[in-house]
Amino acid sequence: MNKSLKPIRIPNEWDRRGLPGWTYHSQALFELERSEVLLTHWQIAGHVSDVPSPGDWLTFDFLDERALVVRGRDGQVRAFHNLCRHRGARLADGASGHCNSAMVCPFHGWVYNLDGTLRGAARPDSFGDMDRSQFGLKPVEMEIWHGFIFLRFLPGPQPAVAKLLEPFDPDFTAYCAGDLLPAGDFGKWEFEPLPVNWKSVRDVDNEGYHVAMAHPALQDLYGRSYRDMVYRGGITQSVGEFGDQPGRLWSVRHYLKMTPDRDWLPERLRRSWTYFGIFPNSVIAFTPDGAQYYHDIPLSLDQTVVGGRLYRRANETRELRAARYLAYRIDRETSYEDQQLSIWSNESMKSSAFEDFHLSDLEFGVRAHHDVLRRLLPVMSLNDAPAEEDLANINAHLRSASANAD
Ligand code: FES
Ligand SMILES: [Fe+2]
Incomplete structure (x- = not known):
């Protein structure tokens, strides 16, 4: 079987450090990310x-x-x-x-x-x-x-989208993604710019370890069932499944109560919220009731806008619409919580006390994202920040050295 169709198995031992702090605050690196990562993907x-x-x-x-x-x-x-x-x-x-x-x-x-x-x-x-x-x-x-x-x-280096996202083709087919319609009244959305580097938004979004502590509504909805699967090239799939227990929070309780049968979906997707992460900065997410995509759009080194669009199923019933609206409320709360986490994470890297991340196996998605970045821009592997004016040259040198070693 094609290896890219299977999630990467997390090794027993791995380097649990994240990217060095300087990579979140270097203008010269941001210029390279712009021209060699973000615009090429x-x-x-x-x-x-x-x-x-x-x-x-x-x-x-x-x-x-x-x-x-x-x-x-x-x-x-x-x-x-x-x-x-x-x-x-x-x-x-x-x-x-x-x-x-x-x-x-x-x-x-x-x-x-x-x-x-x-x-x-x-x-x-x-x-x-x-x-x-x-x-x-x-x-x-x-x-x-x-x-x-x-x-x-x-x-850029990514293959055609159909190839890149091939492992998810059956799910997109099951969700009838091609037939989705704009959600209309609350379709396109965009938050106020966040004072963070775009990677800090990704770092928070790329792991589910924080769900239990930071997202009461998601924890109430799917709790420990949430899991991340990491594929090659920084592609991820995260799934949370909800059961029959009544939620403690208002929005979750009502979401679970009014949730329709959804018998158009295969059994495994009827009670799942599924997020497909697409390197470097996008996610397509499905609930059984609707879908959305969101992405972080860097405005500058330390300003990032998170935005996206919401979609509904064709022939949506009133019941389904209500469920979708409640899912949207839960998701919005979650986004605000994530925003604060990304601000704290980003500013911590300016502190003299910041050393490194020490990542859990449950945060392997963060590591996988960093690995792809390091492959594209090997200068990100340096623990200490190079001089800004030398950074592009050092990166080019490291890249040609690693190409020669291959
Ligand atoms: S007609 Fe478009 S710029 Fe002049
Ligand atoms: Fe989160």
């Missing part, structure tokens, strides 16, 4: 149901890049850089919208077809002999997998 921009009709569009801004996803007249969803080819204005302004048969740049009025080709410049005679075919919108690499729209701004 798959990001989620939405779901095809967010752009159901020709002319529907959504945007995705990420680390100075900006993408525009639009459904063409032929029904095809395409992704472009959201940059007019005249002088770079934002062709689509806002998070989402609709245009009729063309996209018109708000600066000087160049007009683009929905397939990205340039229909025409305003005052075309003022451009001499201009070849319109050379001025279409620039495409962004895109893959649609079970309805989710993945974008990659620069070429």
Whole structure:
């Protein structure tokens, strides 16, 4: 069997330290993470149901890049850089919208077809002999997998999404992920920026060891059943299962009480909350009642926005909608709790007393995420911070040394 389809077995002995503290506070390292990790790996921009009709569009801004996803007249969803080819204005302004048969740049009025080709410049005679075919919108690499729209701004080492997430294909099929619909009233969400490095958000999200202490509602819901499975390439699956016991907390008690049969799901998923972690910074999560994706978007070295979108099943009943709403409440509480944890973790690394993490087997997901980062940027293996101005060179040197050793 293909090894990547099986979770990694946690070794008996492993280095339980996390990344050194300096890696969370180095501007030079953040620049490398930007260009060699975040922009070169798959990001989620939405779901095809967010752009159901020709002319529907959504945007995705990420680390100075900006993408525009639009459904063409032929029904095809395409992704472009959201940059007019005249002088770079934002062709689509806002998070989402609709245009009729063309996209018109708000600066000087160049007009683009929905397939990205340039229909025409305003005052075309003022451009001499201009070849319109050379001025279409620039495409962004895109893959649609079970309805989710993945974008990659620069070429990178991850395989196609379908390959990367192959172990989860049966679950995505069972959840009918391709048929999900936007949750509407509380669909797209975004928290206030957090004063933390993006990796501190990931570190908290990449383990379930803290659930018992830090998340009373999740503990009430699925308690010790929660477990993380780590796959190659920093891909994870985390599952919590709830039983028949009445919850102690209001939202959990009502969620369990009104929870419908969900007989459209295989037995193993009917009482599970499942989170699929996708290296480097995204998660797609399913409850039996609905789904969401969320990701951390770094704004700078020490500012990160967590946001995402919520989805519902097609043909949702009132009962299912109520269950989904309660699940959403539980999840929101959990997110606020995680935010505080990521702030504490991030600021601790500036303290003279901070040494290293000492990770439990239950936090192996944190280690696995760090391992992938260290492979991509070997400078992160150094215990002591290199001089900022030397960091990129040292990283290049370490990388070529490890390539030669392979
Ligand atoms: S920048 Fe778009 S028309 Fe000028
Ligand atoms: Fe958490």
